[in-house]
Amino acid sequence: xxxxxxxxxxxxxxxxxxxxxxxxxxxxxxxxxxxxxxxxxxxxxxxxxxxxxxxxxxxxxxxxxxxxxxxxxxxxxxxxxxxxxxxxxxxxxxxxxxxxxxxxxxxxxxxxxxxxxxxxxxxxxxxxxxxxxxxxxxxxxxxxxxxxxxxxxxxxxxxxxxxxxxxxxxxxxxxxxxxxxxxxxxxxxxxxxxxxxxxxxxxxxxxxxxxxxxxxxxxxxxxxxxxxxxxxxxxxxxxxxxxxxxxxxxxxxxxxxxxxxxxxxxxxxxxxxxxxxxxxxxxxxxxxxxxxxxxxxxxxxxxxxxxxxxxxxxxxxxxxxxxxxxxxxxxxxxxxxxxxxxxxxxxxxxxxxxxxxxxxxxxxxxxxxxxxxxxxxxxxxxxxxxxxxx
Amino acid sequence: xxxxxxxxxxxxxxxxxxxxxxxxxxxxxxxxxxxxxxxxxxxxxxxxxxxxxxxxxxxxxxxxxxxxxxxxxxxxxxxxxxxxxxxxxxxxxxxxxxxxxxxxxxxxxxxxxxxxxxxxxxxxxxxxxxxxxxxxxxxxxxxxxxxxxxxxxxxxxxxxxxxxxxxxxxxxxxxxxxxxxxxxxxxxxxxxxxxxxxxxxxxxxxxxxxxxxxxxxxxxxxxxxxxxxxxxxxxxxxxxxxxxxxxxxxxxxxxxxxxxxxxxxxxxxxxxxxxxxxxxxxxxxxxxxxxxxxxxxxxxxxxxxxxxxxxxxxxxxxxxxxxxxxxxxxxxxxxxxxxxxxxxxxxxxxxxxxxxxxxxxxxxxxxxxxxxxxxxxxxxxxxxxxxxxxxx
Numbered sequence: 012x013x014x015x016x017x018x019x020x021x022x023x024x025x026x027x028x029x030x031x032x033x034x035x036x037x038x039x040x041x042x043x044x045x046x047x048x049x050x051x052x053x054x055x056x057x058x059x060x061x062x063x064x065x066x067x068x069x070x071x072x073x074x075x076x077x078x079x080x081x082x083x084x085x086x087x088x089x090x091x092x093x094x095x096x097x098x099x100x101x102x103x104x105x106x107x108x109x110x111x112x113x114x115x116x117x118x119x120x121x122x123x124x125x126x127x128x129x130x131x132x133x134x135x136x137x138x139x140x141x142x143x144x145x146x147x148x149x150x151x152x153x154x155x156x157x158x159x160x161x162x163x164x165x166x167x168x169x170x171x172x173x174x175x176x177x178x179x180x181x182x183x184x185x186x187x188x189x190x191x192x193x194x195x196x197x198x199x200x201x202x203x204x205x206x207x208x209x210x211x212x213x214x215x216x217x218x219x220x221x222x223x224x225x226x227x228x229x230x231x232x233x234x235x236x237x238x239x240x241x242x243x244x245x246x247x248x249x250x251x252x253x254x255x256x257x258x259x260x261x262x263x264x265x266x267x268x269x270x271x272x273x274x275x276x277x278x279x280x281x282x283x284x285x286x287x288x289x290x291x292x293x294x295x296x297x298x299x300x301x302x303x304x305x306x307x308x309x310x311x312x313x314x315x316x317x318x319x320x321x322x323x324x325x326x327x328x329x330x331x332x333x334x335x336x337x338x339x340x341x342x343x344x345x346x347x348x349x350x351x352x353x354x355x356x357x358x359x360x361x362x363x364x365x366x367x368x369x370x371x372x373x374x375x376x377x378x379x380x381x382x383x384x385x386x387x388x389x390x391x392x393x394x395x396x397x398x399x400x401x
Numbered sequence: 402x403x404x405x406x407x408x409x410x411x412x413x414x415x416x417x418x419x420x421x422x423x424x425x426x427x428x429x430x431x432x433x434x435x436x437x438x439x440x441x442x443x444x445x446x447x448x449x450x451x452x453x454x455x456x457x458x459x460x461x462x463x464x465x466x467x468x469x470x471x472x473x474x475x476x477x478x479x480x481x482x483x484x485x486x487x488x489x490x491x492x493x494x495x496x497x498x499x500x501x502x503x504x505x506x507x508x509x510x511x512x513x514x515x516x517x518x519x520x521x522x523x524x525x526x527x528x529x530x531x532x533x534x535x536x537x538x539x540x541x542x543x544x545x546x547x548x549x550x551x552x553x554x555x556x557x558x559x560x561x562x563x564x565x566x567x568x569x570x571x572x573x574x575x576x577x578x579x580x581x582x583x584x585x586x587x588x589x590x591x592x593x594x595x596x597x598x599x600x601x602x603x604x605x606x607x608x609x610x611x612x613x614x615x616x617x618x619x620x621x622x623x624x625x626x627x628x629x630x631x632x633x634x635x636x637x638x639x640x641x642x643x644x645x646x647x648x649x650x651x652x653x654x655x656x657x658x659x660x661x662x663x664x665x666x667x668x669x670x671x672x673x674x675x676x677x678x679x680x681x682x683x684x685x686x687x688x689x690x691x692x693x694x695x696x697x698x699x700x701x702x703x704x705x706x707x708x709x710x711x712x713x714x715x716x717x718x719x720x721x722x723x724x725x726x727x728x729x730x731x732x733x734x735x736x737x738x739x740x741x742x743x744x745x746x747x748x749x750x751x752x753x754x755x756x757x758x759x760x761x762x763x764x765x766x767x768x769x770x771x772x773x774x775x776x777x778x779x780x781x782x783x784x785x786x787x788x789x790x791x792x793x
Binding site for chain 1: 427532535579
């Protein structure tokens with residue numbers, strides 16, 4: 012035990028002196044996430060600006076303009092525009108969409124004629140334009156519903172050209188719809204963009220960071236200091252454990268710094284702290300184990316470093332470090348499940364809603380990675396260290 | 402008989418190339434990974450814009466079936482049936498579908514009894530969840546109108562909702578409607594004709610050329626440390642020839658990767674790179690910029706580890722700022738202007754025109770000019786520093 016602590020202390024001191032660990036493990040992901048956050052910062056916030064052109068000024072037009080005033084706080088509405096004004100403002104993007112009520116609209120509606128409402132949308136404002144369309148269509152649907160109600164309730168023998176019974180129309184207009192589509196919110200088990208970026212990048216870079224301890228094993232073997240260590244009256248496993256612990260500690264510290272820093276500086280939301288801590292611990296242990304396996308299987312430190320980078324990038328890509336893969340097609344989504352990054356990110360999302368309890372399955376998955384890879388790695392490393400011992 | 406200067410330059414460059422490919426992991430970084438990334442980006446982001454929703458409607462009642470059918474028949478929706486409300490909610494929360502529609506099990510009964518019923522719409526947390534509501538609304542609205550008419554008629558008649566609904570459905574096409582005419586105006590951010598893999602391919606190209614180039618800076622440092630350059634100088638070779646050889650070596654690596662990505666993505670993913678002269682010019686000029694930056698980095702950093710860490714950070718950082726990870730078109734205006742401090746932004750602009758077919762060689766000349774200027778400055782700085790450092 013004492014041997015482990017001594018080696019651990021020495022290695023940690025060495026690592027602290029080497030600033031490239033800090034650059035790679037903390038500065039780079041942080042910097043990247045910061046830049047990406049600047050660029051994508053507002054993407055989760057929704058707001059829209061609509062315009063209203065009323066060329067009719069009749070009753071029905073007034074009723075429609077009235078409904079546009081009740082679209083919620085996220086939507087700003089400017090009324091009283093002319094069609095040319097509205098069109099040019101939508102074109103240059105100062106309005107996302109504009110409603111145009113053509114002249115004669117109210118008369119057509121009241122006269123049971125076909126009528127038309129127009130929506131002019133900005134080609135790049137997909138969502139606001141869809142919402143504007145929805146508003147117009149809902150209004151149109153109310154009118155249609157009244158007309159169809161009257162038609163259905165009228166005696167079948169009525170010749171189609173007969174103007175409908177005004178009293179019937181009046182009653183139909185008062186009727187409440189028997190079925191409505193009502194929106195219900197879902198608890199947010201996914202990370203917001205800012206947090207996702209930083210967590211995703213952290214999950215990628217932790218693999219580069221934990222190299223230092225474990226690959227140090229191979230380096231020392233090559234430079235010859237390992238042989239001297241092994242001659243000392245200490246069990247072989249203590250060397251391996253010490254190196255692994257270095258990686259674990261470095262990883263834990265770096266990720267904690269990233270988590271706290273991003274929360275304070277970028278407004279990231281890592282959710283329940285206990286869940287986040289458990290997930291960070293799980294991820295670091297999994298990363299160290301995978302690194303150990305790579306180190307045990309490689310022949311030289313340089314080869315191990317290169318393979319490690321390859322493994323980290325592929326796992327990161329499939330695990331969603333760069334962008335979420337659950338949006339993708341079936342095969343990719345299935346492959347994603349085989350990466351620690353996926354479980355880390357998913358666990359953080361769950362933890363936001365249900366705390367540690369909901370994050371536990373993800374922590375469990377990470378530990379499974381750690382145990383499986385770690386055991387294989389330990390065996391290989393143990394054997395590797397024993398090689399060349401004359 | 403000593404070889405002429407040109408042969409020496411080529412020999413020095415050749416050593417660099419051979420050393421690069423002897424390390425097999427370089428083959429992954431330079432050749433395989435960029436394609437992998439283009440593939441994944443294309444698959445994830447380039448696909449159809451259909452909204453994926455789930456519907457939980459556990460009932461065989463004809464009225465419920467009509468609601469589900471209305472959703473399935475809508476072209477803008479990609480609908481998946483769930484057996485239970487909790488299964489659907491879980492799928493929405495986890496992002497497997499963007500939104501969900503829940504039809505209560507007693508939907509038909511309650512309607513026939515004269516009650517009001519709500520169909521629940523559960524929006525997922527992403528922006529797509531918000532977007533799905535008007536689309537779902539539009540998909541079921543005709544049916545809801547018919548139901549309203551049927552209820553009205555049934556209340557005033559014999560109370561048989563299903564018969565009234567059949568009548569309403571029959572009459573619906575002949576009743577004049579209020580139409581909503583939606584048109585779009587404005588300049589599109591992204592050229593309309595982009596293929597699935599096109600958007601990612603050019604920005605990945607720019608990103609990788611630069612990152613690979615900076616990575617080769619580490620090799621340059623090793624050359625210095627191993628004293629190879631000093632040994633080269635001890636032969637009857639001028640420092641100018643050695644520098645030219647190093648520049649050519651770095652450039653060859655970077656340009657090779659660029660050319661390879663262009664050809665490979667074109668062959669494998671059908672990415673159209675536009676005007677060939679334009680594409681070639683961007684690859685060459687951006688390659689020169691990268692070479693200059695890499696050699697400058699190689700002359701500034703003292704050891705390999707520092708260089709690779711800083712190189713990775715600079716490569717990814719400048720790449721992100723320059724629009725390699727998120728397209729420039731999506732940048733807020735001020736940031737987009739600032740982005741043009743980086744060569745990546747200019748290269749991305751040029752490629753956006755080329756790939757999107759909105760411009761050829763002539764249209765991208767301004768971008769090429771800026772890249773050429775940046776290359777000249779960086780190479781001049783690099784050779785000046787290296788001449789001093791190599792001979793130390």
